[in-house]
Amino acid sequence: MRPDRVLLVDDEVAFLEVLSERLQARGLEVSAVATGEEAVRLAETRTFDAVVLDLAMPGMDGLETLRRLLAAQPHLQVMILTGQATLQAAVEATRLGAVDIFEKPADIETLLGRIRLARAKRLALEEKNTEEEIADILRTRGW
Amino acid sequence: MERSSVPPAEALRFFGRTVAGTTHELVNVLNIVGELAGLQDDLLRGVAAGRPLDLAKLSTLAERTRAQTERGHALLRHLNRFAHSVDHECVSYDLGDLFDTFAALAERTVRLARARLTVRPPLATLVLLGSPFAAHLALSLCLDAVLQGSPPNREVHLSAHPTPAGATVIVGGSGAWGVAWEPSREEPLRQALAACPGRIVSISAADQAPLFTVELLDLAHLGAEHGENRHAS
Numbered sequence: 444m445r446p447d448r449v450l451l452v453d454d455e456v457a458f459l460e461v462l463s464e465r466l467q468a469r470g471l472e473v474s475a476v477a478t479g480e481e482a483v484r485l486a487e488t489r490t491f492d493a494v495v496l497d498l499a500m501p502g503m504d505g506l507e508t509l510r511r512l513l514a515a516q517p518h519l520q521v522m523i524l525t526g527q528a529t530l531q532a533a534v535e536a537t538r539l540g541a542v543d544i545f546e547k548p549a550d551i552e553t554l555l556g557r558i559r560l561a562r563a564k565r566l567a568l569e570e571k572n573t574e575e576e577i578a579d580i581l582r583t584r585g586w
Numbered sequence: 587m588e589r590s591s592v593p594p595a596e597a598l599r600f601f602g603r604t605v606a607g608t609t610h611e612l613v614n615v616l617n618i619v620g621e622l623a624g625l626q627d628d629l630l631r632g633v634a635a636g637r638p639l640d641l642a643k644l645s646t647l648a649e650r651t652r653a654q655t656e657r658g659h660a661l662l663r664h665l666n667r668f669a670h671s672v673d674h675e676c677v678s679y680d681l682g683d684l685f686d687t688f689a690a691l692a693e694r695t696v697r698l699a700r701a702r703l704t705v706r707p708p709l710a711t712l713v714l715l716g717s718p719f720a721a722h723l724a725l726s727l728c729l730d731a732v733l734q735g736s737p738p739n740r741e742v743h744l745s746a747h748p749t750p751a752g753a754t755v756i757v758g759g760s761g762a763w764g765v766a767w768e769p770s771r772e773e774p775l776r777q778a779l780a781a782c783p784g785r786i787v788s789i790s791a792a793d794q795a796p797l798f799t800v801e802l803l804d805l806a807h808l809g810a811e812h813g814e815n816r817h818a819s
Binding site (some may be wrong): 455456458501502524 | 614616624654698699
């Protein structure tokens, strides 16, 4: 089985580096980018089990990044990890489809557990989607 | 020269915004230090589980932690200096030091606007008698206007040179900009400069980046000119 694949998005590069190291040390395959634009570009070409996303970023902010990521990949499991979560931003992120919201500092083992859960959830959603597509083909073609 | 105070609501809003932005940066520093401690802990757990101690990695971790604590100390030093800028409405201050503090506290705003701030302090020590808090506010209003509509990765510059009555300060960008300057926004800047004291020399915008040229006046010079007593804290 391939390792869990996670995309970290945070404009604080020093934070990005150390969190990447800690997750890699736990066996995860980590991609790390410092902007929302890079995250959206990367998610267009690669599949991730989870995205860990900051909210306050230059250029495309976390909420807009979340919106675009989910528009491109509706089953993507995006978690917010932020140092400055306002209630309003948290509500908006949840409404847009974020699966979890963590305030920094987050416990690494809790974060790891949620990433693993996210992978299982993404696979289950994709499996369900495939089953529905097959059922749809069978129904429309009268097989 | 008529001198007035910054309107209290405007002063409080600016003070709060500066403190909030800087404390967000300090939270970032603490989060990084926390994760570095976690990484150190991971390393020690590995050693306890029988892996050899990676001394080079441990040394790098110490360096990274030190760099972040130095960053945090610098932010706190500047925040403290800024907090004390409201102590007196009239005090002697070094414009080069004020630029240092202004640039450090504006770092987050500049980064979120995806711009770069280049500071060219006065070549020699330039001490002015006036309100350093009002000077911070005036510079901040100019910077905000320059950052608004700034295309990504643009350079914004802040520079100063001495004049007979104080200092000329220039805040501006370069190249084509996205948003034109609205003259209605001059009033808060005029109010802040009146409290410094100072004045707008020129604001050039057209379709290019806005360029603010303002003069910060030295009350010591004005006082001498008008035969008043000099006073400094």
